Amino acid sequence: RSENRITALNRVLDRVAKGDLSARYVSRTDPGDDIGRVAAAINRMLDQLSLTMDSLRHVSNDVAHDLRTPLTRLKTRIEPLLSRSDLPPDAAQDLELAEAEIDAIVSTFNAVLRIAQIEGGNDQVALAPVDLSQLCSTIHEMLSPVAEEMGHALTAACPNTPITVDGDREMLAQAIVNLVENAMRHCPAPAQIAMSVTGDSGIATIKICDTGPGIPEAERDKVLRRFYRLEESRNTEGSGLGLSLTAAIIRRHGGTMTLGDNAPGLCVTITLPTA
Known part of the structure; x- marks a missing residue:
């Protein structure tokens, strides 16, 4: 009996380790012994962790919107200027560097979001x-x-x-x-x-x-x-x-x-x- 409960608890922890924060230990018949108390503590910890990750995801989404929109607008304004033939050489070079910097910032931001999604188990893994x-x-x-x-x-x-x-x-x-x-x-x-x-x-x-x-x-x-x-x-x-x-x-x-x-x-x- 105790061995089965510990095995079930280990399965929950394995799922969490792989990014599934929805995993919980569920049993309506467990007595209030040490194993039951440990399982309840783990479930409470996972509830809190899920709330924290949800908050982080909401913040990430807000930041993504707030940063991507102005960066996209800025790049949209720069691109037509690069095609102009009357730009001084120095100005054209500066605009090219500015565009490259924008691309680098967006790439960095995308990587941060990607890591947050993967670590939070919020990504779509096509197994x-x-x-x-x-x-x-x-x-x-x-x-x-x-x-x-x-x-x-x-x-x-x-x-x-x-x-x-x-x-x-x-x-x-x-x-x-x-x-x-x-x-x-x-x-x-x-x-x-x-x-x-x-x-x-x-x-x-x-x-x-x-x-x-x-x-x-x-x-x-x-x-x-x-x-x-x-x-x-x-x-x-x-x-x-x-x-x-x-x-x-x-x-x-x-x-x-x-x-x-x-x-x-x-x-x-x-x-x-x-x-």
Whole structure:
């Protein structure tokens, strides 16, 4: 009896860990023993957490409306000016820079909202079988020319046999692309960037390893926070949200993401349960 109740409680916690904040422990026959009191405390905590996340989502929606509207108007006013032939060269260049800055702000804001949606379980995850081998190969084909242009070599070890997980293909692709682009951006050329996918004992493993400067061990947990950037990365392009967004996507799929030493460089390891 007690074992069944603990199993049911663990199932609730597993659902919450995957982003389902609606999960609750329900039983009309539980006595007021220790297990019942713990279950009631967990339900109260989840009720409060749901209210907090709802408030955050409302604030995010309000901020999205308040910021996107003026930014869109501003960009709409700038675009016609860029097509004019009578602009002084300096003015045209300034307008192009202004447009790029607007795009960067909107992109950053979209990433913040995306993370909030994923972490709050408010996103629409279209679960379907995803072949990580095929996805890895597609991403390699897409990004290899970009890496070469930047002076890097991007390789991929994608097995011919399918390694399938239940997930949202678009979100998983975004997570992998974020990691590869992060490596290309922060590694001085020429760098070796290696993608690999393996599967064993019900676990799929994706690795993105590079030969760049790496991340000090003391900083590896910090770089997963929103907007956190290493001191040496502050002058490079980016918002400090890529790793945070990637980690949120992987957690939403019931997986893990760890940062390790590639000696030299960084090695990011993702694990996901196979279908």
